[in-house]
Structures are given as structure tokens and as C-alpha cells.
Amino acid sequence: MTEVRSKLDWGAFAPLRLKARSVADGVYAGSHKSPRKGSGVEFGGHRAYVPGDDLRYIDRHALMRHGELLIREFETETDRDLWLFVDATKSMSYAGPGAPGPKYAFAALLAAALAYIAVRTGDRVGLDFLGGKGARSIPPRSGRDAFERIALALEDVEPDGDLSGDKSLIEQALGQAQRGARRGAIQVVLTDLLDLPAGSLQALTTLTTRGRLLQVIQVLSPAERDFPFEGAVQLRSLEGKSIVETDGALSRQNYLAALAAAQRNAEQQLVPRGGRLLKCATTDAPEELVRRILSSHVEPTA
């Protein structure tokens, strides 16, 4: 079987499995702390009782000594679901000048590396796609076999589809995760956040309910990050019907300003709801990105 199953040119990111393992080995292997405080063995502190708290965790000693209802909290190591959402729309097939490969390949590499790490720590990993030709969902599973399934599913997909005109397609894609993700699950969305219809970010923020964590990784090509075009060019979007005729040098500053504004807007919508936005380009080191994604799960949100 060939490593690359789709028609996509994976560029420097092939073969996916080996690259993903290499990235994962470069990060670290082991457990990760859960930010959720609950039952466990390591004392994590007190907090005031609120109706609905489990009465088993009321600190009786404190009640008798101070006359206040305090709840004892514990930090615990626990297996947590990892949900991966990979944007496989047409725009993710773009590589652009100076890029080692298409954006989808880079996103798939990050997803596979994350899956490999999760599987090795005993967590369950699920996969779903936004768009994509040949895309199929992988429900959360654990075990060594889960990584193989996810890698296979990532390789089978050819970036295709246009979500720019229909918000319902986004909601439909996220629906399964919304329903099936356990409390405290970590959800990582790998997308370019381009060509998404209005209200897509709101749909993403629904993933943050029930104590679930949301990481949105914006994957851009170097050309999308720097806009290196010179002279007269006609730019055609891969989703939607946008065709723009412009002068590269003259438009660069305006484009970069518009991109920064779009990123600020995404952060403003995600952060208040407990989400995070991490920006990267396909030329960035994947080990560092994976490390940042993982470390952000144990750090308090900004």
C-alpha cells in the first residue's frame, strides 16, 4: 500500500505515519495533567459549596471547625478524549510559493502526531473532517489500532468541497462531536479559517460547552502569511467565486492588515468562550506546534 492514498501531493509531509511518529517523539511521551478538578488522590484545594455539588466531597473538618460548607478538590490523572477536526475543504489543498507542502498535509501531520501521542498515553482519539472528498469520521477509540485508523483516514481524504456558502455544513460536521464528546474532552480544529461562511466561529464555540476544551489551529501557507506577489496578478479563491485583480506590491500592506483583523476577530469570538486560537504556517516546526497545543491544555486560559 502506498503511503499517500489521495491524489494530494503531500510534499515534504509524506509519509504521514513516519513523520507523525517522528514529530511525536520529538515532543514528549507520557501523561498530561487534566485541568479538571474532581475525584482523585492528590489534594487540589478548597472551594465554596454550591448546590448540586457531590456531598461526598464536603470537608467535614472544616464544617465543624469553621461552620462553613467547603468542598475538597483533587487533581487527578485521567484518560481524556481527543477530538480532531481537520478542515479538508478545497482551500486546504493550497501550498503556494515557498511552502514545503499543502496546508492539508501539514494539518494532517499535526493531527496524526497529536493522535499518536494521545494513543500512547491511553487516551481515546476521534477524527472528523470539514469537507473533503472521501472523508469519513473515526469515532473515539483508544489503543494502537486507533492511530492506524486515523492515519489511514487522513491519507484517504482529498481536499475538496466548498463550505463558504453554507453554514449548515459546518454545524452538520460538528454535530457528531457535539453530541458524542465527553465532558473534559480536548477538541482540536485544524483549519485555515478562510472561506468560512458567516457564523462559523459561533458554531465552533458550541464545542466548548460541558467543560470541553477547544483549540483552533489556523494553518496558513507562507504566501497567505506574507503575500509575496509582485506586479499585476489575478487572484482566484479556491472556495467561493472571488477573483481579484490587483498589484502585489501595492496591496501587500492592506492584505496583511485585513488578515490581522480577521485573526483578531476570531480570537475575540473564541477566547471568551474558553477557546484558543493558535496561528501557524506550514513552514513552522511541527514539534514546537504540537508542544504548544499540548501545553495549552494545562495552562489557564487567558
Added chain:
Amino acid sequence: MSFITVFALGLSLLVLAPTLAHLLRRGRPNEQPFPAAALVPVTRSTARERSRLEDRGLLLLRALMILCLALLGAGPLVRCSRVALGRSGGASVAIAIVVDDSASMRTRLSNGKTRFQRAVEGAHELLGSAREGDAVALVLAGKPARLSLAAATDLQAASRAVDELRPSDRATDLTVAIALANAALSSLPHKDKRVILLSDLAGDLPPEPSPGVWTALPELASKSDDCGVLRAEQSGPRVTAVVACSSEVAARARTLKLVSKDASAKAEARLVVQRGEQTLTLEAKAGASGTVELTGADQNPDDDRADIAPESRGLSLAVHVDVAGEAVATGGAPLLEQALHSLSYGIPVRPLAELPREATELNDVAALFIDDPPGLTPETRGVIDGWVEGGAVAALFLGARAHDTQLGASLEPFMRGAVDWEPLPAGTDVDVGSFNWLGAEADSLKQLAPKGRARLDSAILPGAEVVGRWSDGKVLVTRQERGRGLLFSVGLPVSVEVSDLPLRPAFLALLDHIVGEALRRRGPRASEAGTEWWFPASGNLQVTGSAGPLVLREADGQRVVTPETSGRYTINLNGKSEARFITLPADEVLSVPKQDLPNTWRATKGGAAPQVDASPELSWLLLGLLALEVGARFWRLVRERRAQGAIQPAPP
């Protein structure tokens, strides 16, 4: 024109190909996929404009390259305005290039260049088409025509000689120039000999046209409208100017005005609308200096002004004879006067009743002839001595009266003291061989048999040269340089009672020689360009014209200056200053370029047409265009690389 030429020129239609490609490309700028296109602002007009400008440069380069290729394919049959040597058999040719440097060659052509500039260009073009083994001679047709470069195969020397050519205000001397050119080629071994005439043909042509003459630049003989100031002379309170116009058009609405440092001296006169010469008078103060100028414009602005010459009487020849003794039996002027009149110099002959006692009496006298005087008084000797040193010539004919020199008189500065008169010894005749400098007429001195002779041998002054002898070796004629002047002493009088010397052709030849020397040394106050001014080899001399000092050259032991342009010249010799003027020849304005040329002059010898192989120039142009194209592409590539380099990932 052959099929290949037509085909090659037809290839130039391919110039439309890049034009069409450009038009097609202009509608579609370089389209690229870009997912974030929605974030890109539209600057369509600027982008299109820039694209159009960049593409136009490349389009022009490519179109020019195609045209060059087409012309290269058609060459060397492409005709252009350059002149070149056609070769019927491929053999070497001998050419004599006759460049007309007369005043009429200053006329402007329609392209703004003068005829002379075009002629020099044509000479260079001809030299450029000459090959190794070709012989080239260079002749100048300004009067007097002269050989500038003898025939030689050194083409670089010929090119340098052409570079050194300068326009002048000389008259035209085509007849002699063509004769000189033919003479320069006559001794060459080449079979193909041609005289190439680069002239406006505004002059007399040879009566019998030479078959090998080619008028290579017929455009030089185009009709022109020109008015020129020939000369201007102060005459009392007036300035008299002579203006010549080649056509009525040239004279229309033009005036002659006085230009002087004296601001109050303003005068002008309107030209009569006519072809030919006209004399105009301007009112001016006596002694006014400056120039006269023509207003308006014509095709030769160089001759529209002239310096004003001060008033002067013309030169004359002075004769002092003893009327009683030398009168002709049939009446009329003395023999010496009649002989001078017969030489037809056009110079008045002035008889002197007495020998001059004051210097002013010899003003404007070029030569003085004294016949059989009874000695010279001290006053006369002083006057003649100073006058001769200033550049004049005096001739003394000694007879029997020289023996009877009066008290206090002598024959100086001609001879020392006095001379004796003696009967001619029997069997003595003139040594004809010593008079060879008179030319063929010297033979007429045979069997002269005079009644007597003056014995000059003992009275010869130091520095005098014996130029004629008797058969017994005694001195007959002496010649003595004195300052800028010259003194002749002849041991016979001008008297038929003593000998028939005055009736011999050699006598006229002697007078002609003396007058020629006088004119050459004295120099006319006003003359035409090309006239040689002779000066003694010694002394401090500087001749300055409007363009600065003139170059002096040595010839026959004297210094010679040849002014080339009209105007005022200042001669400074040993502290004495003298002004001379060069005037414009009327024919240089009035002569119409000859149109009825002999048929053999119209085409090159051998029938070859003036076709030019422009392949080398086209090849260089093509290479240059190619380099430009490569440079432009490289510049674009570098720019694109820079743009890409800006987004390359940083090294780990």
C-alpha cells in the same frame, strides 16, 4: 530585387506576432489560486497600467529584433542614403575624393547640416567602404585647388586627412581640382580609377568632362536661397557694402544694418528684391569700425555679415623715367609704362615726375621702377630704403647717366656708390643660361648686342645675389632682399637707343616677375580667401583673424599665411600693425548648382549603384537588443527570487 530579398523583407511582417501576443496577454493578467483572495483589495487600474508599461518595453525589443533579422536577411541589398564604392569585378579601386571646401558649401541642407558637413560624411562613408588595397587621394576644390593627400593605400591616413578638413570662404575651382584628381590617379596601377566629386557644383566645370567622375552626393547641388555680404568699406561718412543674393526670395524683407561698438551709429538699408549684386550705402561716422549684418534668415547664415574695411586706395605701380630721353618716337607713354600696362594686372601705373622725397609719396605703391637715374639723393635713398623694407619691390635700370652721378648722390640702396658705363666688348652676349628663372622667354635675350653696359661687379652690396650675367661673366642683374622687400638692379636702361631689350619677351617676363614679387610681398589690402600672404623668414610675425592666430608655414625661405575665412586680419610684424581683409567671392553666392551634368557623371563607373551592406551595424544592433532582452528577463527573475526568498522558512 531578388525573391530572397522580398522574402526576407516579408519576414518583417512577423513583427505583428509579438504585438498580437501582447494584446492577448494584456487582457489576462497572471492568474493564480489564492485562498485568501477575499482579503485582497482590488487595485485593478494600477495593476493593468504597470503591466502595460512593462510589456510595451519587451514588445518593442522583440519587434526591433524581428525587423533587424528581416533586414539582415535582405542585406546587403538594402539601399540607404550612405554612399559606398560599388565594385563591378571585386578588384581594388583607386579613388580621388574631391571635397569642395568653397564658401557655398556652408549652405544648410534640409536636415540642418551644411553641404560641407555632408561632404565630409560622404568622404568618411566612402573610406568606410574602401578595402585593403584601394588607393585614395584627397583633393580640395576651394580656389586654388590643392592636393590634400597624395594617392596612398593607407586608409587610416586618408580618414585622418578628412577629419582635418575645415570649411573655408574660398572660391570654387572644380576644373583644376578634377585635373589634380586625375593627375593623382594617373600613375597608379589600378585598372578601376574614379574621381568622386563631393561638391555643390556651383562653379565652372571642365569643358571636356572626364569619364571617370562620379557626383556621389547629388543632394549637395540642391537649389538654395542665400544672400551674402561680399564686402563692406568705409568711404568717408558712409559705409558702402556689396550684397549678393542668389534669388529674389532670399532678398525679400531683409535689411542690411550697421553693427558698431558706438551705440549711436545706427544705420540700415533695405535690400532690393532682386537676384544679383547690389550696392548699399549706410550713413556712418567717419572712421567707424564694426560690421554690417543682414537681418532675416537664409540657408547660409555664415555669409550674412562682413567686417568694415577702412577706406583705402588701391595699389599702384610707380614709374620714374627721363621722359625726354625715353620718349618713344611715335609718341605716347614711355616704353616702361607701356610694358607694365601690357601685363594687364589691372593695377594702375603711376608715372613719377621726380623721385620720391617723402615716404607718403609711395603709399599704396607696390613696385617702383626707376630708369637710368643720375644717382639718388639722400632723401630719396632714405624713402626707398624704408619703403622697401616694409614689403615693396623696387627695380633700377642703369644706363649711361649712372656714370655721371651728381655730387652727394649715389645708387644706394641698390648699388654701392656709382657704377661705370662702358661699351660692350666685342663678342659679348647675354648668358641666357643664367636667366632660366625667367622661363622660356629667357631665350629671347640671345644676340642682344647693346651699345654699352653698366659695370655692376664692383658696386654690388653685401647680400645681393647675381641672377643674370653676361657671357664674359660680368654681372647684368642682381637681386637683393631688404627687410620684407626686394631690390632689383639691371645693368641696361629701358631705351631702344641702347638696346632692343625693351622689345624682347624676356623684358616683359622680367617685369612680370618683379610685379608678381611686389604683389606677393605687399599683399593686397583686400583679397579672397586662399590668397597666400608672404612674409620674410626673420622677424617677429603674428597674423590674427577672428578665430585667433593663423598658422605660419615656411616656403622658399619665407613665411606664408593662407587665410581661409572672410573677415578682418591683423598682421603684426616687428611691432608694426597692419589690417587686411578677406572678402567673399560673389560667385559663391550667385552661382547656381549645375544641373546639366554629363551623363557619365551621374552613375558610378562600372554601373554599380551606391548600395550599402548594413549587416555589421544591424548585427550589433541585434546583439544589443538581445542583451537588453536577457537583462530585462534576468532582472525580473531576480525580483521574483527575492519575493520568494522573503517567505522561505528560516533555517533550523
